[in-house]
Structures are given as structure tokens and as C-alpha cells.
Amino acid sequence: MVPSSSSRSRQLAGLFAKAAPAVISVGLLLLAWELCARYSGIKPTILPAPSRIFAQAMLNREALVDNAIPTIRATLFGFACSLSAAFALSMLVDFFPPLRRALFPVFVISQTLPLVAIAPLVVLWFGFGLMPKVLLVALVTFFPMLVALVQGYEATEAEIGQVLRAMGAGRWRVFVLARLPSALPYFFAGLRISITYAVVGAIFAEYAGAAKGLGIYMLNAKNNFRPDLVLAAVGVSAALTLVLFGLAVLLQHLAMPWEQADRQGQGKGP
Amino acid sequence: MSRLELRHVCKAFGGLEVLADISLRVGAGEFVSILGPSGAGKSTLFRLLTGAQHGDGEMFFDGTPLDNHGRHFAFMPQRDALMPWRRILDNVTLGLEVQGFRRKAARARVAPLFAEFGLAGFERHFPAQLSGGMRQRAALLRTVVQERDMLLLDEPFGALDGLTRTAMQRWLEQMWRHHRWTALLITHDVREAVFLSDRIYVLSARPARIAREIKVPLPRPRGPGGDAARQASALEAEILDIILNPGLSPQPPEGYDHD
Ligand SMILES: Nc1ncnc2c1ncn2[C@@H]1O[C@H](COP(=O)(O)OP(=O)(O)O)[C@@H](O)[C@H]1O
Ligand SMILES: [Mg+2]
Numbered sequence: 001m002v003p004s005s006s007s008r009s010r011q012l013a014g015l016f017a018k019a020a021p022a023v024i025s026v027g028l029l030l031l032a033w034e035l036c037a038r039y040s041g042i043k044p045t046i047l048p049a050p051s052r053i054f055a056q057a058m059l060n061r062e063a064l065v066d067n068a069i070p071t072i073r074a075t076l077f078g079f080a081c082s083l084s085a086a087f088a089l090s091m092l093v094d095f096f097p098p099l100r101r102a103l104f105p106v107f108v109i110s111q112t113l114p115l116v117a118i119a120p121l122v123v124l125w126f127g128f129g130l131m132p133k134v135l136l137v138a139l140v141t142f143f144p145m146l147v148a149l150v151q152g153y154e155a156t157e158a159e160i161g162q163v164l165r166a167m168g169a170g171r172w173r174v175f176v177l178a179r180l181p182s183a184l185p186y187f188f189a190g191l192r193i194s195i196t197y198a199v200v201g202a203i204f205a206e207y208a209g210a211a212k213g214l215g216i217y218m219l220n221a222k223n224n225f226r227p228d229l230v231l232a233a234v235g236v237s238a239a240l241t242l243v244l245f246g247l248a249v250l251l252q253h254l255a256m257p258w259e260q261a262d263r264q265g266q267g268k269g270p
Numbered sequence: 271m272s273r274l275e276l277r278h279v280c281k282a283f284g285g286l287e288v289l290a291d292i293s294l295r296v297g298a299g300e301f302v303s304i305l306g307p308s309g310a311g312k313s314t315l316f317r318l319l320t321g322a323q324h325g326d327g328e329m330f331f332d333g334t335p336l337d338n339h340g341r342h343f344a345f346m347p348q349r350d351a352l353m354p355w356r357r358i359l360d361n362v363t364l365g366l367e368v369q370g371f372r373r374k375a376a377r378a379r380v381a382p383l384f385a386e387f388g389l390a391g392f393e394r395h396f397p398a399q400l401s402g403g404m405r406q407r408a409a410l411l412r413t414v415v416q417e418r419d420m421l422l423l424d425e426p427f428g429a430l431d432g433l434t435r436t437a438m439q440r441w442l443e444q445m446w447r448h449h450r451w452t453a454l455l456i457t458h459d460v461r462e463a464v465f466l467s468d469r470i471y472v473l474s475a476r477p478a479r480i481a482r483e484i485k486v487p488l489p490r491p492r493g494p495g496g497d498a499a500r501q502a503s504a505l506e507a508e509i510l511d512i513i514l515n516p517g518l519s520p521q522p523p524e525g526y527d528h529d
Contacts, residue, residue, distance in 0.1 A: 159351035166320040166345035167368040167416065177364070181355045258355050261396035 048228035057232035067217040068236050074130060074202040074213070075244070078137025079195065086142050090149035094179065095171065100150070107143045115140070115201070119208035128211050136205040141194040148190025152183025185259075188252040195244045199237055272297050273420060273452055274319075274342075279327035281314055288314050289325065290477035296420070296454055301446055303455045303463040305509065306473030312456040313348060315478075316422050320345050331419070344418040348425045350409035352397040358408050359393040365416035380415050386445070387411045403434040410442075414451065421453040427462065439465050443492055460506050460513075465492055472512050482512050 030050045036042075037049035044052055057064060093100045119136060126132040156179045164174050206215025214233050221229035253259070272295035281289040288311035296302045306312050317323040319336070320343060329336040336342070344365065352361045359377060366376035384390045387407045397405055406426055413421060426442075427435040439462055446453070446466070457463050463470045467486050474481040486505065488498050 157349070157351060159347040159349050160353060162317070162320065162322050163345060163347055163351050164364075164368065165322060166343060166422075167365045168341050169368045173368060177368075178353065181353065184355070256355070258396040258398065261398045 045225055045227065048231065053228045053231045053235065056226075056228045057235060060229060060232065063217070064214075064232060064236050067212050067214050067233070068240065070130075070133075070210070070212045071199070071202050071206065071214040071237070072240060074133030074205065075137055075198045075240075077130065078134040078202065079141055079198045081134055082138035082142040082194075082198075083145060085138065086145035086149060090146055090153070091175070093146075093150055094153045094175065107146065110139060111143050113139075115204050119204050122205065123209040128209055132208075133202050133205040133210070133213070137198045137201040140197045140201040144194045144197070145187075145190050148186045149183055152186030153179040155186060156182040184256055188248065188256070191248045191251075192245060195248050196241050199241045199244065203237055273332055274454065275330040275333075277328040277330075279315070279318065279325055279329065281311065281318060281323070281325035287477040289318075290474075290479045292327070292478065292480060294471050294480060294483075296452060298452055299450045301451075301453045301455065301466060301468050303457055303467040303470045304473060305457055305460065305463045305470050305513075306478060307475050307513065308458055310473045310476050311478040312458075312473065313424055316345065316424050316456065319343060319422060342419040343422045344413045344416040344420070345422045346409055346413040346424060346426055348428060350397070350405045350429075352405055352409055352412075354397055357394050357396055358389060358400065361397065362408060362412045362415060364412055369416070380411065383411055383415065388441075401434075402430050403438055406430065406438060407441075414449070419452065421451050423453060423455045425456055425458065428458070435459075435462070442466060443490070447490055460509050461502075464488075464502050464505050464509070470509070472509060482509075484509060 034049050034051060037044070037047050037052075040047075048056075089103070093103065115136070118139070119132075122132040122135055126135065153175075160178045160182075161174055164178055169177065202213070203215040203218070206213030207219055208215075210216040214237050218230050218233045221227075221233065274294075274296040276292055276294050279289060279292040280287075292315060294302070294304075304312055304315065314323065318325045319329065331342045352358075353364070356364070359380070362380050363371070363373070363376035366379060367373065371379070381393075384393060387410070389404060389408055389411065392400060392404065392408075397408070400408065406429075410423075410426060413423070427438050430438060443466055455463070455466060464486055470484045470486060471480050472482040472484065473479070484505070488501055488505075492498060492502075
């Protein structure tokens with residue numbers, strides 16, 4: 001059933017009610033910071049107040065936006081690459097389980113590489129363009145997505161598989177009809193985590209060297225003794241992460257309409 | 271003429287012997303139950319029939335050996351195994367979809383059955399929005415619309431509360447009288463077996479053998495009360511005795527001479 005508009009608005013109200021504690025706690029934190037910066041006597045070149053950061057962000061908004069765009073591009077492009085790779089490989093692993101034992105150790109090692117060491121090398125190899133950012137974003141997001149997908153396939157209810165096979169479905173049919181949809185909750189859980197890693201990965205890559213981007217913007221601001229601008233860029237990246245996270249949640253709602261049904265669990269009739 | 275016939279079917283998992291020696295037959299239009307305690311190996315027997323696992327012994331359908339690709343059975347597992355992401359309508363047409371039906375044709379075919387299965391008006395609901403009894407009926411509908419030669423029902427009402435289970439048993443008995451499916455039902459509920467079946471195979475505990483074959487000569491429709499109900503109670507008591515006192519040398523199943 002399509003949720004009626006009244007239930008939609010009720011959902012929205014519920015969302016605000018759920019968001020309220022977060023808003024209040026972040027607000028209190030900013031307030032404490034503001035008071036501390038104003039009355040403790042610490043110089044604004046060391047600890048700028050949130051109000052100052054905000055004012056400076058407004059003054060420099062063109063530069064911030066200008067630098068945010070390459071970061072967004074690297075994040076999304078890198079994430080798209082890692083997602084396609086993870087999806088392709090997850091299917092391969094699902095159809096040929098021995099591959100899992102062969103490949104997973106390699107991926108686990110890839111996750112232990114310190115970004116601090118890898119980022120400059122990747123920039124050295126691939127230059128200041130989009131490529132090294134895409135690679136780093138892919139590196140940090142690929143494995144969590146792969147694990148999420150593979151785990152999701154395995155969470156398929158055994159009986160559903162048995163029913164399908166008794167109906168005459170082959171492996172491919174079982175994969176498409178049962179294993180893939182079973183993996184969706186896992187996929188979205190992975191997506192929500194990875195999308196935050198992705199932004200961090202992109203900024204790290206830029207920090208190691210880039211023509212433009214939030215990472216290089218932060219580096220320059222730091223070198224110019226402008227912690228207010230560093231923090232303004234941090235604010236932008238946090239906002240970016242939140243938006244991407246929100247998009248992932250929205251996407252999950254759209255892709256899994258039965259989840260709401262699960263939560264309501266109306267239980268009707270005998 | 272029996273449709274399904276098993277001869278000396280055995281199955282072991284490593285060292286664990288689960289099915290010791292199962293021989294049984296199911297005739298056309300007959301409702302047969304396999305009654306046994308939990309863990310006896312009942313579900314395993316169905317996994318052999320649907321080809322999910324392989325065992326020893328011989329299995330025939332209509333006199334020809336059952337190969338794993340023979341699609342004679344419509345199988346309903348112990349848990350309803352409805353897909354939570356599909357609406358009831360799409361869950362029910364699943365088997366037809368796998369058989370290659372177009373979505374529209376499949377829907378047209380199941381639509382008239384929703385009322386009979388007490389699911390009218392719930393076509394667009396997700397499984398999570400249905401009660402346990404309705405989910406089981408949806409799973410049963412998904413099973414019967416495949417129009418296979420024979421139904422395999424694995425404890426279809428095992429997860430339901432007592433009242434709902436009794437209601438569902440009565441409903442199934444009535445449905446069966448209309449449709450006369452050839453059916454093999456697994457259950458650990460003596461009353462259910464007696465109420466629904468033409469014949470019952472009682473299994474021993476693991477490793478499972480056929481401890482007894484019992485005919486159920488009760489007239490249909492099998493309502494509550496009356497002479498038939500007293501007869502049923504006597505039969506239930508007899509079966510319970512076989513299960514709970516296995517020491518009292520079980521008779522070999524009727525109609526079987528072990529060559
Ligand atoms: N794949 C398997 N590997 C090992 N043991 C199994 C397997 N499947 C079932 N068993 C064992 O076989 C026995 C019978 O299982 P099952 O057929 O599900 O019993 P029932 O359906 O009668 O309750 C159980 O003891 C179970 O642990
Ligand atoms: Mg079982």
C-alpha cells in the first residue's frame with residue numbers, strides 16, 4: 001500500500017523528533033566552544049570561535065565552494081568505481097567460493113596500509129589530477145562494500161533457496177531472485193559507513209597534493225596560520241559527509257519499502 | 271498405482287545416521303503423513319526428494335526413477351520462506367515466474383485463488399504485514415499454483431499458535447476435499463496427522479525407520495464431535511503409544527516385503 005499523505009507527515013514529524021537530541025547536543029557543544037574561545041583568553045589564531053569560523057566561511061565562500069567541487073567529484077567518482085568493482089567481485093566470489101580464500105587476505109592487507117604513506121605515493125605515480133583521488137577513495141571503500149555484499153548474499157534464508165531450487169531455478173535465478181535482495185540491508189549498512197570513509201579518503205589524497213580541493217585548501221590555510229579557515233573547510237567536509245549519508249539513508253528507504261512494513265508489522269486477521 | 275515410491279532410502283551426514291531405512295508409497299490423490307519426533311530426519315527426507323541433497327536407496331515417481339531434475343514436487347518448507355521484499359501477490363506467483371510465465375499471465379492465474387485462501391485484499395501487502403496463519407496460507411498458495419504432480423508440506427503449521435493451527439488444519443482438510451491433491455505431509459503433531467491423512471507413516475527416533483504404517487479410515491468431511499471424533503481419539507492414542515513405547519516390537523509396515 002502507498003503510504004497516505006497523513007502518514008507521510010507523521011513520518012516527517014517522527015524524523016524531527018528523532019533528530020532533536022542530535023541537534024541539541026551539537027548546539028550545546030558549539031555554545032561551550034564559543035564561550036571557551038571568547039572568555040578563556042586563548043588567541044583566535046590558536047582557537048577561533050565558531051562565530052568567527054562561520055563569518056570567515058561566509059567571506060570565503062567562493063573559494064570554499066570552488067575547492068569543494070573537486071572533492072565531491074573525487075568522492076563520487078571514486079565511490080562509483082569501488083562500488084562497481086565490489087559488486088562484480090562479490091558476484092564472482094559468490095559463484096566461486098574458493099576465490100574468497102584466495103582474494104580476501106589481499107584485501108585485508110590493503111586495508112592495513114597507512115593512508116599517510118600511500119597517499120603521497122599515489123600522487124607521485126598519478127599526478128595532481130583526479131586519478132590519485134579516485135584511487136584512494138576506491139581503496140578505502142572497496143573492501144567494506146565487498147564484505148557487506150558477500151555477507152549479505154550469505155544471509156539468504158536457506159529455505160528460500162531450497163524452495164527456488166525445487167521450483168526449478170538455477171544458480172543464476174537463485175542469485176537474482178533471492179541472494180541479491182537478501183543482501184540489500186547489508187549493502188546499505190556498508191554504504192552508510194563507506195560513504196563517510198570516501199570523503200576522508202578524498203581529502204587525504206588532496207592533502208598529499210592537488211591543484212584544488214578541500215584537502216589542499218586546508219593545507220594552505222594551515223600554512224597561512226588561518227585555523228579559522230581550516231575549520232571552515234572541515235565544516236564543509238562534515239556537511240558534505242552528512243548530506244551523502246542522508247542520501248544513502250533516503251536511497252535505502254526508496255529501495256526497501258518492505259522495511260517500513262517490517263517495522264509496523266500490522267498482523268492482521270487469522 | 272502409486273505415484274511416489276521410496277525403497278530403502280538411507281541418508282547419513284558423516285558418521286551421523288539420519289535416515290536408516292525408509293520405504294513408503296503415496297497413491298494418486300492420496301493424503302499421506304509422515305509422523306515423527308523432532309530431529310528424526312523428516313526434513314532431510316524432503317531434501318532428498320527435491321534434490322537438495324543426495325542419499326542412498328531408490329526413489330520412483332510414476333514407476334520411473336526420480337532424477338534430480340524431475341520436477342514433480344511443489345515444496346513448502348517448514349518456515350514459510352516468503353520473500354520479505356516481495357508483495358504477497360509476487361510471492362505467490364514466484365513458482366510460475368520461475369517456470370517462465372509472464373508476470374501478467376501468472377497474476378491472472380493466481381488472482382481467483384486469493385479469496386479461497388482467505389487472502390483477498392492482501393495482494394499488495396508485504397509478508398511482514400500478515401499474521402502467521404495468513405503467511406502460511408500464502409506459502410501454501412504459492413505451492414499449489416505451481417500445479418505440480420504432488421505437494422510436499424513440511425510442518426506447515428508447526429510455527430502457529432494452537433488455535434490458529436487447529437483452524438488451519440480444518441481449512442486445509444476442506445481445501446483438500448475440493449482439490450484432491452496428492453500430498454505428503456510432514457508433522458510431529460499426532461492429531462494433525464490423524465485429522466488430515468488417509469494414511470500415516472510413523473517414524474522412529476533417529477536414525478529414522480518406518481515404525482508403523484497406519485490407515486486412517488475416518489470418513490470425510492472430518493468435523494469435530496460425533497462418532498468419527500471418538501474413533502480419531504482412539505487412533506491418536508494408539509499412535510502415541512507406538513511413539514512413546516518404541517520397545518514394544520513394532521510391526522513391519524504393511525504392504526512391504528523386504529526382498
Ligand atoms: N546438512 C546437515 N549436516 C549434518 N547434519 C544434518 C544436516 N541436516 C540435518 N542434519 C541432522 O539430521 C537430523 C535430522 O534433521 P531434520 O531432517 O531437519 O529433522 P526433522 O525435520 O525431523 O526435525 C538432525 O539431527 C540434524 O542435526
Ligand atoms: Mg524438520
